[in-house]
Amino acid sequence: MDPFISVTLAVFLPFLLALAVPAVEKLIKHRIGWFASFIALISFLLVISLVPLVIHGEHFQASVEWIPSMGIEYSIYVDGLSILFGIIITGIGIIIMSYSNGYMGLKEDLPRYYQWLLLFMGSMLGMVFAANTIMLFIFWELTSITSFMLIGYWRNKPESVYGATKSLLVTAAGGLFMLAGFIVLRSITGTFDIPAILQNETLIQTVQGHKLFLAALILIFIGAASKSAQGPFYIWLPNAMEAPTPVSAFLHSATMVKAGIYLVARVHPIFSGTEAWFILVSGTGIITMLVAGFLAFRQIDIKALLAYSTISQLAYIMTMYGYTTYQEPGIGVAAATFHLLNHATFKACLFLVAGIVAHEAATRDITRLGGLRHEMPITFIIATIGALSMAGVPPLNGFLSKEMFYESSIEMGHALGSPFTFIIPALAVAGGVFTFAYSIKFIAAIFLGKRPEKGLPSHIHDPSFVMIIPAAFLAGLIILFGLVPSIAVQNLVEPTASSIMMEAQHLHVKLWHGLTGSLVMTLITFLLGIAVYTRYDSIAEWQNSFNRKYPFISINYIYDGLVNNAKGTLKRFSSFMQPGPVKGYVLALLVLMIILFAIPFLKLSTGFIQTLNFNVEPYEFLVFFFMIVAAVGAAVLPKYLPAVISLSALGYLVSLLFIYLSAPDLALTQVLVETLSTIIFLLAIVKIPQTFKEHITPSLFTRDALIAVSVASVVFILLVNATQGIIPPFESLSYYFIEKAWPLAGGHNIVNVIIVDFRGYDTLGEISVMCLAALGVYNLIHSRGESE
């Protein structure tokens, strides 16, 4: 099949079939999960069919015009990187949706669950295959929205709502930063097309030398960091654990949180190789790796522990992408990519185990779990494989990529020179030590030790095959990738690294590669890890007491303060801004207008006396005189009817004046509109008997007259200045319309041409306003019957 069609189908089938889910659910009831898994399988096969296309580091691009005037296309780009992500997304998608069949109870709202899962999968696929930054942004924000819906799946749990809101606020706001970054990038390069930049060496040079380089880099990186829970943006991920566990496994460990990594890898050729890239990406990565790894200790919810470990593991990957500035770039990129794949396998596996434990033991609290190895032997084995892989124990896949991380850290240290020769590897080992300790804790807390006397159900057993097989499959992959790394490396990692590096890469990953520096570091990690594990509980206790003593040293504290205070502040603001009486608003506006206009004109007004012009033709003078008379009449005539007639006289005089002001179209319109509005006025006014007469006290009169006179004077000064050219005349847009009226629109009447051609959308808006007004009037009259 044509690759363009394959990709388009893979992306949009989940979208389309998600709409069909409620209908299908009517037919096959609770087996709807298998329908969803089947859709994921189709997408998976479509993605797999593209693998030969990119296996040697080639790429493929195709596009269809979407908004050509803005340079925005529906444009797909297939290379190793997008294929790797496509495989992870759809592959884990199949596993998760099958597993959900066992996990989700039959009483749950299943159609909604699978619908959002499918929509998420489609958005994610669309994002990784997007060749256009605008398209990427749209799918990016779609993943934020679908994630929001899935975290908040249990709508009536306040924690779910809190977690969903937090994740949406952080990731969607980050997405907006990213959009700003894309626009900056576009202003530098002149294109929204990513491959066009990647394949153009000189354009990349231009970007890196541009004065807006740093702005673009930082903005885009904020987007990546918020999505991948890096740096201060990590706070949303632990709260996102309120989602159903399969969702956590899918979105918040294997796929969505890797979107930031994807973005970093995607723009890697554009920004990497600079000092700023290293400091920003690796700096954020190293700090996040250590802090999140450390904070994992005090988590007592197994999913929260996994969430912190995800943050920390993603930070490894970030760090390695950042390393490329100061070393042979291939190493870091390949290691990062390999770890990305491995992390998807072992973390999804661990989440599935967490789901099994929560499902069977009805708790996720590690203080209440323990000793389940006898009751759940299969789960225990799977969990051990996953956890040991995360800890970096040979011969599992986590060991391989962690070795590569150590190796590139050593090289990094050498490249930077003393004192970093020691510091960088030491920091890397510290990250590894934390990982080792909490990986062991995960196993020990659930399966080892003694079974608690109370709090657990009496009969706990391994779950049904529906839940165990997906987890076992992932465990199998962990071992397979560990023992025979070449399967993953040659088919997935090499093409990906090649596409990130924009040149072919060849890697040799072996389980045993001699007694190297990285192996020594691994051994140190194990020794220190065991040492730290023995002190695990006291470290956690210290963290808790620190948190109690200084609750404000926390990013969550700031977030809660900002969000909760925002409600209070806005409430005060709106009750201050909208006190009720209309007169208050009018006064505020008028006073503001007077001040804003008066200040500049007071400075200019010197000398305008000389240029006053009273040369008026007698007939003009008559028009002006009658206008003022009519306006005064509308104001002072005590009865409504004469006042309204006076007002319409004013309107007709205005149209007369328009003729004199060389505006025949306006005169015509004004006559028509005035006639209509007089009719409407009269129709309504005869039905309103004049019962109320305002008593104007002298003080009230003085105040209002003073305001009116100030407004009038300001307008007068403004006009006298404006019509005399004392204000410097700025370049008028009108010249454009005058010159282009005939050649572009073929019209003679320039005003008409502006209205129907150049500003056609304004006129469309105007027509909509008229329609809405008509509807409003109709409904106002119509609503009369209901109130009685």
Add this chain to the structure above:
Amino acid sequence: MNNTVLSFTIAVLFGIGTFLILRRDIVRVIIGLSVLSHAVNLLIVSVGVFSGKDVPILTHDEVVPTNTIFSDSLQNSVLAPLLNGTEPTQFVDPLVQALVLTAIVISLATTAVIIILAYRIHEEYGTTDIQKLKRLWG
């Protein structure tokens, strides 16, 4: 066009309109709004008018040279014309007229809605006093 009497007339209309919208009687407020919208329309049109200029209607198929350099090019992502040099043309400003034309029509819609609203308010509450309405409201 430098006509001080016109400026004065517009200013007076503004003053009267302002005084009226500060009233308590809702019908007076609506009349005030109409007076104000007339004043605003006249203000905008009058600043685009210069004595000795023609009505902005071409007499035959022609390109009016304005000695202006246009560079509205999509390739260079310039979505508005850049104007360098402003040779005076023989026309009054058509753009302000187009704006005011829209405004006149919109003000008809506004007037229609609020006058009917006033009528309905009177029907529901039996008063046209804004102050009293506020008390009814809360």
